[in-house]
Amino acid sequence: MMRGVEYLKLSLLRRVSFAMSACVLVGPACVLAACLASSPSAVARDLAYGEYLASECVTCHQVSGASKGVPSIIGWPEDQFVAALSSYKRKERDNQIMQAIAARLSDDEMKALAAFFASFGPKSTTKE
């Protein structure tokens, strides 16, 4: 799990630093706003939240990438991961379990999960 957390931390920090550097161009008020929105404690909270959310997934989806019976969800491109969860949420993709799981995930939560699981090696080639 450590690897996933470290990756997520980096990924979130990158986003914060990008937001801040963009804001510097338009004035101090915006820098302040960005800092408030993405303070270190908020980043830490996102990290911990991502890990907590992921604990729900790993009852079935193994972080080892083993995919017998249940598809591997590690190492996916993050946009594809979010797109898959979103289509379950809209009930366009068929699986009662995943539809129920995705129903209560917000966009931010999906992104946090995508970043977390993206860190665990390459995408499985096993068919879903």
Add this chain to the structure above:
Amino acid sequence: MQLDRRRFLRGSGAFAGASAFSAPFVLGQGSPKVVVIGGGAAGATVAKYLAKDGKGAIDVTLVEPLKQYQTCFLSNPYLGDLRQYETLLHTYDKLASQYGIKVVHQMASSIDRDKRLVKLADGSTLSYDRLVAAPGIDLKYSSVPGYSEAAAEQMPHGWKPGAQTKLLKARLDAVPDGGLIVMLAPPNPFRCPPGPYERVSMMARTLKATGRTKCKIIILDPKDKFSKQGVFQQGWEKYYPGMIEWLTPTIYTEISSVDPATNTVVTGFETYKAALVNVIPAQSAHKIMLDAGLNNETGYCPIDAFTMKSKMDGNVHVIGDACIPGDMPKSAFAANSQAKVAAMSIRADLIGAQAFPARFNNICWSMLETDDCIKVGGRYEPTAEKISEVEGFVSQPDDTAAIRKQNEQELLGWYNGITADMFA
């Protein structure tokens, strides 16, 4: 920045101190101690998540008498010759070696809530700052007249794992063609609501596969309905026509007595002389919980749904089959889900970790026959009253064969996933 003793003793030169920031425990007190009673789906999971996410800041001890754990889940497919017994066995080695959990292979004999001590069978004690009680259930043998723990050698319950599982399989294999099997199903609430009905499906599968199609299985059930009833009964008609009969008290009135010496079951309606009697008695939280006064009048332990904390004692969390899980069933999946909520709550209380809204899930798969698996599941959220179901689903009679086969694949994948989540 506060240097805790564990970190200090470890002599880490590269100390960066992230986890020490918020720890309320100061130098000299040591790490907060959590004792977990029971190493099943609830206990093993909570121990692992406390140790893993606590990153060494919490001293975790797991008390479990067995060195080798047999899962109850997938023991029915073992009865159905779809699974080898050895594949149900797991050890605690990695919890000790990879996560630093102290695994104590003893039976916990009592809880002293005032002194915050767990007494072990050898007379020694473990002190705790927080206790997680996950001891599972006890069987109320006396709920069936004539039945007893000793009688279970003749009329196996097979509702606690290990020797009983193997005994039930051996007795099933010895039933002659034309022989009668009688199952006494338990009253609510009990461990694994679809379990008895998956079990008869798997018993019938073995009988059919070995040419014993003249056998009959009669279920004497004190309940007037059961989990996934429609799809179970449809499956019995499809795969095992004439072999399984489900009777409620409107037919058999009552169980007057069982006689283990003659394998006889006497009801108000009829006397059955059987080749195999499988008695699944009424159940309660494990005796250690009742002795500690952690239960209510139901025989199970009320909890706060936001934290899994006992309503009787703020220093104790109760998870798994011993607790009152609201709308969740008593299942391994539910226990594993509750364990993660409890671990988060305990880390927040003891080391100042962040707490997030509790989320619960459950899915119970049941095998009808090879390639045909049914499921029921849902997601749940805490309320002031209980763990409440938000959304649920259940297999339908008109499911395609492909969906049923996919369910089986999910079951096998889940088994590997949850056992890795518990033990690896």
